[in-house]
Amino acid sequence: MKTVLITGCSTGFGLEIARYFLDRDWSVIATMRKPREDVLPRSERLTILPLDVTSAASIAACVAAAGPVDVLVNNAGVGLLNALEGTPMEAVRTVFETNTFGVMAMTQAVLPEFRARKAGVIVNVTSGVTVKPLHLLSVYTASKAAVNAFSESVALELEPFGVRVRVVLPGRAPETAFGQNARALMSTGIPEAYAEIAEGVFAKWGKQPVDEVTHAVDVAEAVWRAATDPSCPMRLPAGADAVAAMAAAAGSVLA
Numbered sequence: 001m002k003t004v005l006i007t008g009c010s011t012g013f014g015l016e017i018a019r020y021f022l023d024r025d026w027s028v029i030a031t032m033r034k035p036r037e038d039v040l041p042r043s044e045r046l047t048i049l050p051l052d053v054t055s056a057a058s059i060a061a062c063v064a065a066a067g068p069v070d071v072l073v074n075n076a077g078v079g080l081l082n083a084l085e086g087t088p089m090e091a092v093r094t095v096f097e098t099n100t101f102g103v104m105a106m107t108q109a110v111l112p113e114f115r116a117r118k119a120g121v122i123v124n125v126t127s128g129v130t131v132k133p134l135h136l137l138s139v140y141t142a143s144k145a146a147v148n149a150f151s152e153s154v155a156l157e158l159e160p161f162g163v164r165v166r167v168v169l170p171g172r173a174p175e176t177a178f179g180q181n182a183r184a185l186m187s188t189g190i191p192e193a194y195a196e197i198a199e200g201v202f203a204k205w206g207k208q209p210v211d212e213v214t215h216a217v218d219v220a221e222a223v224w225r226a227a228t229d230p231s232c233p234m235r236l237p238a239g240a241d242a243v244a245a246m247a248a249a250a251g252s253v254l255a
């Protein structure tokens with residue numbers, strides 16, 4: 001039986017990815033900053049462990065308690081929507097600590113075991129905004145674009161050891177707690193000079209039809225493919241909007 005370790009399983013995509021792998025008879029290590037037993041179905045194949053990806057001690061304890069895993073899914077992440085001018089550097093650092101350095105630290109933590117076994121897959125959840133830039137997301141986009149680049153480069157040095165790395169790029173998913181969680185880093189508010197831009201962004205999102213956004217199950221399906229199909233492309237979009245953005249970006253490169 002294969003084992004997957006997933007970061008950020010308390011809500012949203014992480015929770016859905018955990019359900020998806022459980023339904024397919026995998027052993028699932030669902031990690032959360034504040035472990036909760038009531039969010040996933042009870043199963044002897046499910047282990048819930050505490051993990052904060054910004055803490056070296058938490059990562060070491062989690063990986064030791066988890067034992068051997070076949071797939072690591074770096075899903076945990078925080079959002080931040082604001083003009084750069086309205087974003088304190090402390091918030092910039094928090095975003096990078098979680099979205100970028102957390103991914104690198106978790107990858108480092110599983111690699112000795114993956115390399116020794118000459119097997120293992122790392123799936124990094126980034127974002128469709130790295131393909132189609134949107135207003136007021138410069139810091140968040142940079143934190144995720146760094147992971148795209150990191151993944152593509154580290155994949156080269158890990159390939160000789162039988163370790164695969166893939167990136168899943170979800171589109172906008174209003175149904176998760178992401179927007180709400182992002183507000184914690186936006187306490188300073190959007191500067192007045194950018195209010196009109198922000199209104200435009202929110203108005204556009206308000207009109208986006210439900211079949212043109214991303215759903216958690218789209219992300220779970222994409223992560224499943226990235227984890228189990230060696231022919232999966234390096235960058236896999238998840239959700240109708242991300243698929244469209246990726247196709248448009250490929251078209252503009254070819255044009």
Ligand SMILES: NC(=O)c1ccc[n+]([C@@H]2O[C@H](COP(=O)([O-])OP(=O)(O)OC[C@H]3O[C@@H](n4cnc5c(N)ncnc54)[C@H](OP(=O)(O)O)[C@@H]3O)[C@@H](O)[C@H]2O)c1
Pocket residue numbers: 007008009010011012013014032033034051052053054075076077078079098125126127128169170171172173174176177178179181
């Ligand atoms: N929703 C979207 O529109 C969207 C689009 C593209 C990409 N994404 C990416 O998809 C991933 C999942 O997002 P989501 O939509 O499912 O949002 P979400 O519901 O807010 O889930 C994010 C998860 O990350 C966890 N997390 C945050 N900081 C952490 C830390 N330091 N250590 C460990 N876990 C931490 C959160 O745990 P707590 O409950 O403890 O806060 C939560 O479980 C993120 O990487 C996000 O950037 C989201």
